Amino acid sequence: DAKTTQPPSMDCAEGRAANLPCNHSTISGNEYVYWYRQIHSQGPQYIIHGLKNNETNEMASLIITEDRKSSTLILPHATLRDTAVYYCIVREGNNNDMRFGAGTRLTVKP
């Protein structure tokens, strides 16, 4: 059963913020939200993760709604190199595996 729902594709203008949504309405209290991205055919790259508070690092910001049923990954100033497939994953803190869905294909356009 899919734990997350993401739009299959999105476009964003270069230099603008890219806001990628993820729905995880069945998330439980001890499950974290993770984001990875995969550029072309490379191995996926970790971006950020959080439990209930908003998180920010050098790559992106993660906004989790108060009820934790959805989240948004924000790339503040998208560049052409941010064109990739972005995966939102929900995983229990004590669970040992990390399962990827289909993700969102983000295309940043000049």
Next chain:
Amino acid sequence: NAGVTQTPKFRVLKTGQSMTLLCAQDMNHEYMYWYRQDPGMGLRLIHYSVGEGTTAKGEVPDGYNVSRLKKQNFLLGLESAAPSQTSVYFCASAVRGEKLFFGSGTQLSVL
């Protein structure tokens, strides 16, 4: 540091042949993973390991075996390759299963 290294990068097999994919990491990570990715699809977890000498099944384990005899290595074996196993295989490692570091992948074709 090399990070996560996968060998080989490309391989072509005939149906019924066997082979082993090697994943090596130099980050002293406890957790290691094997995924496969079919064209246009997301990654699917085959097997994983939470430490030397331990392995566990993921989403799509059938037709594959794994071994983790040394902490730094995670081997993925195909005993009798089938065309349905044509895919790109990714290995990853992590400290505790949070932030995964991926290798560059192995493209396998089974004819």
